[in-house]
Amino acid sequence: MENTLQLVRNIIPPLSSTKHKGQDGRIGVVGGCQEYTGAPYFAAISALKVGADLSHVFCASAAAPVIKAYSPELIVHPVLDSPSAVHEAEKWLPRLHALVVGPGLGRDDALLRNVQGILEASKARDIPVVIDADGLWLVAQQPALIQGYRKAVLTPNHMEFSRLYDAVLRGPMDSNDSHGSVLRLSQALGNVTVVQKGERDILSNGQQVLVCSQEGSSRRCGGQGDLLSGSLGVLVHWALLAGPEKTNGSSPLLVAAFGACSLTRQCNHQAFQKHGRSTTTSDMIAEVGAAFSKLFET
Numbered sequence: 001m002e003n004t005l006q007l008v009r010n011i012i013p014p015l016s017s018t019k020h021k022g023q024d025g026r027i028g029v030v031g032g033c034q035e036y037t038g039a040p041y042f043a044a045i046s047a048l049k050v051g052a053d054l055s056h057v058f059c060a061s062a063a064a065p066v067i068k069a070y071s072p073e074l075i076v077h078p079v080l081d082s083p084s085a086v087h088e089a090e091k092w093l094p095r096l097h098a099l100v101v102g103p104g105l106g107r108d109d110a111l112l113r114n115v116q117g118i119l120e121a122s123k124a125r126d127i128p129v130v131i132d133a134d135g136l137w138l139v140a141q142q143p144a145l146i147q148g149y150r151k152a153v154l155t156p157n158h159m160e161f162s163r164l165y166d167a168v169l170r171g172p173m174d175s176n177d178s179h180g181s182v183l184r185l186s187q188a189l190g191n192v193t194v195v196q197k198g199e200r201d202i203l204s205n206g207q208q209v210l211v212c213s214q215e216g217s218s219r220r221c222g223g224q225g226d227l228l229s230g231s232l233g234v235l236v237h238w239a240l241l242a243g244p245e246k247t248n249g250s251s252p253l254l255v256a257a258f259g260a261c262s263l264t265r266q267c268n269h270q271a272f273q274k275h276g277r278s279t280t281t282s283d284m285i286a287e288v289g290a291a292f293s294k295l296f297e298t
């Protein structure tokens with residue numbers, strides 16, 4: 001674990017007075033609908049707290065005023081339910097370093113069709129994508145959407161993993177062999193990086209399998225996965241920018257994913273120390289700065 005943490009440290013860009021706004025990351029979160037406004041907020045604010053300079057949310061129009069009201073720090077585009085959603089989002093793609101697709105997206109068919117278009121446009125531009133939550137629902141319906149796209153990272157929880165596994169490998173996963181299951185799913189998707197979240201997070205790019213067992217807590221409030229996917233958006237950008245020399249030959253995306261898992265669990269640990277059973281994801285987000293320093297700036 002310590003060795004991989006060192007690789008994460010290697011990809012973190014130094015803070016410098018010569019940099020301009022945007023250089024350390026412009027991240028887009030695609031998600032947010034009438035029902036779910038918290039998830040895209042958690043993901044987008046986590047990206048900022050980890051160190052991105054700008055964080056955008058592309059959401060359905062009903063969610064936009066709500067998300068804007070949570071935070072003046074996010075740039076919110078109420079476009080996802082518009083007939084010109086793909087075109088509207090595409091205008092921003094050249095300015096984004098990574099996309100996080102799915103937190104709070106919901107499963108409305110029209111919205112998912114638009115997100116499919118945004119994903120295709122992102123792939124065409126070679127933009128790295130983290131796919132989480134209902135973005136994984138879309139991928140389970142159409143695995144071809146990300147098949148073989150080496151700049152994709154999937155972050156399924158238990159349920160999302162088994163749904164994806166069933167869809168892609170056409171059979172139930174072996175619950176006694178989680179390493180093998182994660183490895184096989186990644187391979188079947190053409191070496192897309194897969195992060196199976198759980199008591200221990202299991203990560204694979206189809207070649208290597210890593211396990212993150214950073215101490216967290218027993219508190220399982222909703223939104224922790226959104227913190228993870230938002231953080232990962234930034235770390236993926238940093239890792240790809242740093243390149244394989246900095247990751248000692250390991251896959252940059254795997255190193256980034258290990259970093260995001262460690263950070264989320266450390267935030268959970270620290271928040272739980274202070275708040276115990278009343279810990280919520282907002283308490284975890286308040287710990288991002290200290291957790292980041294503890295893990296990566298030692």
Ligand SMILES: NC(=O)C1=CN([C@@H]2O[C@H](COP(=O)(O)OP(=O)(O)OC[C@H]3O[C@@H](n4cnc5c(N)ncnc54)[C@H](O)[C@@H]3O)[C@@H](O)[C@H]2O)[C@@H](O)CC1
Nearest residue numbers: 036037038039103104105106133134157158159222223226
């Ligand atoms: N405040 C918010 O707006 C939040 C919205 N959320 C959104 O809610 C939507 C649905 O997400 P869900 O995660 O509920 O997805 P699903 O609707 O696929 O449900 C996952 C289910 O699996 C269960 N589960 C999780 N880990 C498990 C384990 N280890 N063993 C057995 N069961 C397990 C959960 O209790 C949940 O019922 C997504 O759009 C998501 O982003 C969540 O991110 C939570 C916070």
Ligand SMILES: Nc1ncnc2c1ncn2[C@@H]1O[C@H](COP(=O)(O)OP(=O)(O)OP(=O)(O)O)[C@@H](O)[C@H]1O
Nearest residue numbers: 157197198199201216222223224225226228264265
């Ligand atoms: N049993 C556990 N013990 C310790 N950490 C866990 C456990 N289960 C999940 N986690 C951690 O919690 C974080 C979120 O994982 P979880 O499975 O709750 O995601 P999720 O269901 O997508 O969350 P969200 O509510 O944001 O959608 C991950 O960092 C994971 O490592």
Ligand SMILES: [Mg+2]
Nearest residue numbers: 133157225226
């Ligand atoms: Mg989730």
